[in-house]
Amino acid sequence: DGGITQSPKYLFRKEGQNVTLSCEQNLNHDAMYWYRQDPGQGLRLIYYSQIVNDFQKGDIAEGYSVSREKKESFPLTVTSAQKNPTAFYLCASSIKGQANQPQHFGDGTRLSIL
């Protein structure tokens, strides 16, 4: 089945620790995105990538980092600089990074602080 796989489903972070959220897609999509969802809030864009080896900051990039070394993979690292990391993180992809393209989402990773 084609789709987007996010892992792990649940993740716990200790103070001062960096953690990495995995996102893999086998849809052959060029563009990938990371969103953060807080209770009662919409989705806010963290980073996006339109092609391999290129990515752009979104609205709330501070405290996060990404890489795009392969077309199918777009991991997100939540660094210790992110002081309020507890949230639901969603990865998405689209055929191209264009405004008319529907985005397809993974099941999400729920990150909590220990």
Add this chain to the structure above:
Amino acid sequence: AQKVTQAQTEISVVEKEDVTLDCVYETRDTTYYLFWYKQPPSGELVFLIRRNSFDEQNEISGRYSWNFQKSTSSFNFTITASQVVDSAVYFCALGHSGYALNFGKGTSLLVTP
């Protein structure tokens, strides 16, 4: 400014009632795209529909229908004869000159038997 407003935070209906979810958007672009997504309790967002700014035809898909009105900058979503499985959070989103989507804060719909 690009913005999507979903004024209804939570809606509760009894099964078989019709329900309309409101979406109002703001954009300066003449070409833009509107989307609706469903987020069931499992968390994954499911794409429901896309509408471009040049096409104001309403659309019906089974029990779902969408009413796009440029004059009022609205793109409302109606579920007819609601069912318990329709319980979810529904998001309206705007795609414009940028590459990502602007999402509204979502409307949580609870359908009770």
